[in-house]
Amino acid sequence: MRYSQIDDFHRDILQKIAPMHSIRLTHRIVILSLLAVLLLPSMASARKIYVNNRRGSDAYDGLTPEPESLQAGPTRTLRRALKIARASDTIIIQNTGYPYYEGMNLTGRNHSGSPNAPFVIDGNGAVLSGERSIPARGWRKLPNDIWQLKPYRKGHYQLSLANKVLPEVDVPTGATKLPDIPEGSWCAWRGSIYLHTDPQEEPTEKPYAFAYEGVGISLYDVRSVVIRNITVQRFRLDGINAHDRCDRVVLNEVNTRENGRSGVSIGGTTLMLIRSSTIEKNRKSSLLIQENAAVEVEESNLDNPPTVIDE
Numbered sequence: 312m313r314y315s316q317i318d319d320f321h322r323d324i325l326q327k328i329a330p331m332h333s334i335r336l337t338h339r340i341v342i343l344s345l346l347a348v349l350l351l352p353s354m355a356s357a358r359k360i361y362v363n364n365r366r367g368s369d370a371y372d373g374l375t376p377e378p379e380s381l382q383a384g385p386t387r388t389l390r391r392a393l394k395i396a397r398a399s400d401t402i403i404i405q406n407t408g409y410p411y412y413e414g415m416n417l418t419g420r421n422h423s424g425s426p427n428a429p430f431v432i433d434g435n436g437a438v439l440s441g442e443r444s445i446p447a448r449g450w451r452k453l454p455n456d457i458w459q460l461k462p463y464r465k466g467h468y469q470l471s472l473a474n475k476v477l478p479e480v481d482v483p484t485g486a487t488k489l490p491d492i493p494e495g496s497w498c499a500w501r502g503s504i505y506l507h508t509d510p511q512e513e514p515t516e517k518p519y520a521f522a523y524e525g526v527g528i529s530l531y532d533v534r535s536v537v538i539r540n541i542t543v544q545r546f547r548l549d550g551i552n553a554h555d556r557c558d559r560v561v562l563n564e565v566n567t568r569e570n571g572r573s574g575v576s577i578g579g580t581t582l583m584l585i586r587s588s589t590i591e592k593n594r595k596s597s598l599l600i601q602e603n604a605a606v607e608v609e610e611s612n613l614d615n616p617p618t619v620i621d622e
Contacts, residue, residue, distance in 0.1 A: 348375045351474045354455040357399040357428055361385035362392045376405065389415050389439075397421050399428040403435065404541065410440040414546065417530045424535040426559070432528070434541025434565075441524035441546030441570070443473060447515035453505075457492065458514050462521060467547050467571035468499045469522035469594060470506065476545070476569045476592065477506075522547040522571045530581075532556040539563040550593070553604070555579025561586060568592045573618070577604040585611050 337502040360373040363385040371384035373392055389411055392402050398420055404411065415432070424430035451459040462468065470477050480498040482490055487557045491499055492507040499505075504521065508514055527543035530536065543550035543565070550567030553560055555578055565588040567574035574590035577583055578601040585606060590597040591614040599604035599615035600606060606617075 349476070357401065357424075358397070359392040359395055360392045360400055360401065360402045361405060362389055362411075362412050363387065363405040363407060364409060365403075376403070383540065389413055393417065393422065396430075399424040399430055401431040403433045404437045406435040406437040407532070410438040412440050412443070412524075414439065414441065414524050414526055415528045417528070417533050417536065418539055419532055422530075422536070423533045424537075427455055429535040429537045429559075429561070430533070432536075432538045432541065434539065436540055436544045438544060439527045439546075440544055441522050441527060442469070442544075443523035445514070445519045445521055449498070451513050452513075455512050456494070456508050457489070458506045458508060460506070460521065461502065462504065462523075464523075464525070464547060465502045467522070467594065468504055469545055469547070469569060469571045470497050470504055471520050471545065471569075473518055500510040520545075526550075526552045527567070527570070528552070529554065530557045530560060533560070534558045537561045537563060538565060540565075542568070543570070545570060546569050548573075548577040549599070550574045550590075552576045553578070553581040553583060555581060555602075557581040560584070562588050564588060566591075570594065572596065573599040574613075576601070577606055578602050579604060581605070583607070584609065587611060590614070 358374065361376045366378060366385055367385035367387035369387050369391040371386055372382055373386040373395055374381050376385060390413060393415060396402060422430055445460060449460055449557040453459055478496045480490055480492050480496050482498050482500050489500055489505060490498060492505060493511060494507050497504055497506040506514060524546050524547045525548045527546045527550045528538060549572055550570045560583045562585045568591050570593045572594060573596035574593040576599040581604040583606045586609045588611045594616040597613040600617055601620045
């Protein structure tokens with residue numbers, strides 16, 4: 312695995328990494344102690360914004376955990392919470408026992424913080440899910456108990472039944488015909504999903520779902536962000552994607568699983584710490600690292616080695 316040179320500011324933050332002045336490389340993955348500076352409490356002036364997908368309303372101001380008046384109470388959607396958020400705020404996602412079927416898009420100064428007062432997403436163990444139920448009309452029956460589904464968005468897929476991801480059959484690149492699919496399994500071929508069912512069953516009568524939303528938590532051009540205690544699952548592309556210009560992002564006790572491409576994807580000049588987290592059962596990559604992005608991994612479980620793409 313390769314390491315990259317970083318500027319003096321980031322070298323100070325990452326001071327416990329082995330000396331890097333003598334190496335000139337592109338990517339690094341290391342085990343190190345905490346970046347404690349990012350885990351300091353927010354300043355008193357920062358607000359707490361509450362989200363509750365059962366009792367909340369997007370007509371509320373988001374500033375109280377429970378409804379208190381026609382204006383005061385938690386928002387219902389993550390989208391609304393992000394819209395009213397400002398620098399160094401903490402968004403508190405209340406764990407209602409029901410998944411939040413939406414993603415989060417963090418961009419710019421309103422979704423950034425400082426080393427002493429980071430912008431925080433506190434999940435309280437909640438689940439963000441990108442899957443959607445498949446309507447009966449979405450299936451097309453083919454011979455030999457094969458059923459075809461044509462998702463609108465192509466390229467990356469995931470298929471589940473009754474909250475359990477189904478086994479996938481790999482299809483070789485350039486395959487000219489559908490491979491043999493064991494009963495209860497599926498494959499992706501030429502822009503469609505193909506499912507082999509029991510002869511006595513039809514998918515139109517069962518709760519099948521597929522990865523629909525693109526990314527669980529997307530970050531671009533943000534600074535000093537902490538995301539903690541949350542599960543991000545079954546998004547079509549990535550659980551978490553820090554595309555570029557994301558400086559000092561911490562994932563703490565985060566679980567990204569069963570996403571269509573990767574659990575976590577970082578690119579550009581992103582600098583990230585992954586701490587006490589689990590990245591598992593993602594379709595292509597556990598941790599995808601591109602361009603000049605840099606990541607430290609501490610006390611975390613990755614079920615597959617990271618994928619590094621030099622561009």
